[in-house]
Amino acid sequence: MIDHVRDLASVRDATERLLTAAAKLDNASVAEPSRLPGWSRGHVLAHLARNADALVNVLAGRPMYSSAEVRDTDIERDAPRPLDVQLTDVRESAARFQDTGAEPADWSRTVELRNGVTDSASRVPFRRWVEVELHHVDLGIGYELEDLPEEFVEREIAFLADRFSGHPDVPPTRITDHARAWSTGRAAEDGFDITVTGPAPDLLGWLSGRRDGSALSTSGGPLPALPPL
Incomplete structure (x- = not known):
């Protein structure tokens, strides 16, 4: 709540x-x-x-x-x-x-x-x-993004991931910092197409358009291009 x-x-x-x-x-x-x-x-x-x-x-x-x-x-x-x-x-x-x-x-x-x-x-x-x-x-x-409160980072990642959920131009994507996971993009029919992994500040930077995602790793395909916020 x-x-x-x-x-x-x-x-x-x-x-x-x-x-x-x-x-x-x-x-x-x-x-x-x-x-x-x-x-x-x-x-x-x-x-x-x-x-x-x-x-x-x-x-x-x-x-x-x-x-x-x-x-x-x-x-x-x-x-x-x-x-x-x-x-x-x-x-x-x-x-x-x-x-x-x-x-x-x-x-x-x-x-x-x-x-x-x-x-x-x-x-x-x-x-x-x-x-x-x-x-x-x-x-x-x-x-820097690394200085942000941990609670804020987790909630803002969840907020932005939800914002892109269902977007037709974003493939079904799992996002994780190893400890927590979020999903975004089109609905996953047979599992996620892509998994994006990295430190939470870098995930937030990518989702918010403040970092290019080069510090993140992906499996299943390239890092998805996100639409403007």
Whole structure:
């Protein structure tokens, strides 16, 4: 069962880790490229702030973003800001998200995110946790996939594997770190076509598009090409 209260606490802790690490930057390094193509570190920080407000909208029953164009424009507008403004925005927007999460609510209700995607309200804190942890890695400031909490890595692998389940372009695939296993891709009629094996951080990197999968081993065929998230 999803524990949204525990996930909100994990979001708070992850946000503090990110803010503490990012506070060591300066204005010049905020303007430098992040690990996300076309985005500076300022873009990543601006996105994190606007995403927190967008998820407040989701929990309040409002559209996540008024439009895709507004989302992109807001990030571009906020990306060039100096470090102190960026950190204040991330901190204050994170507090708004936490305050909304602390309000009495029916956490079993269905909410709508972007592009018509729906989910249980109880999973929204985990979605925010994903944003904070993975974008901390994307900043390229010394926090790597290997530094992510083990619980987070396991849950995010399961979440992404489920996201690709049933996808016609992904063969029936078993994913394992030797200790745990997940499945993804088309339904397996006669067993899995391919097994992908490797350390959990590398599996997460491959599934999330943050590593090319070269550190993974496969049997039954080549490493499947995954569609964009």
